[in-house]
Amino acid sequence: MKIAVECKSPLMQKSLEMFLDKHLCSLKQCDIVIRDIKCLNDDRCFHISSDEDADLIKPFSKSQLILALEKRYKSMNKTISDVEIQREEVFNEYSSMDFSILEKRIDSLTKEYQENILKAVRAFYEE
Numbered sequence: 001m002k003i004a005v006e007c008k009s010p011l012m013q014k015s016l017e018m019f020l021d022k023h024l025c026s027l028k029q030c031d032i033v034i035r036d037i038k039c040l041n042d043d044r045c046f047h048i049s050s051d052e053d054a055d056l057i058k059p060f061s062k063s064q065l066i067l068a069l070e071k072r073y074k075s076m077n078k079t080i081s082d083v084e085i086q087r088e089e090v091f092n093e094y095s096s097m098d099f100s101i102l103e104k105r106i107d108s109l110t111k112e113y114q115e116n117i118l119k120a121v122r123a124f125y126e127e
Helices: 010-019 062-095 100-126
Strands: 003-006 032-035 045-049
Touching: 003 010, 010 062, 032 062, 045 062
Parallel strands: 003 032, 032 045
Antiparallel strands: none
């Protein structure tokens, strides 16, 4: 679990950095971004505030923080693995289908195209 911290409050910033020193990384490489302001358009955002709709409500302990972050991380990975499972199912469905009809159609179109090209070349050189 890679975490970046972006807080307006210097005290919150420093506290979170001390709590999460083993998990800290840059904003570009992180899985989760902890912020003390609400962010709407970032799925990686983990909001800490005294508001009821926050991911973690202040005040909190180090263990509460770690547990909440682990829960978020697992839910993010579950979503990713669900998408991968769906892709696998679609691939398996297509790989088990019989493509012989499609192959025959492609062969006939290729032969027709080849015949048209040869006709055009012969007509060009006969003139």
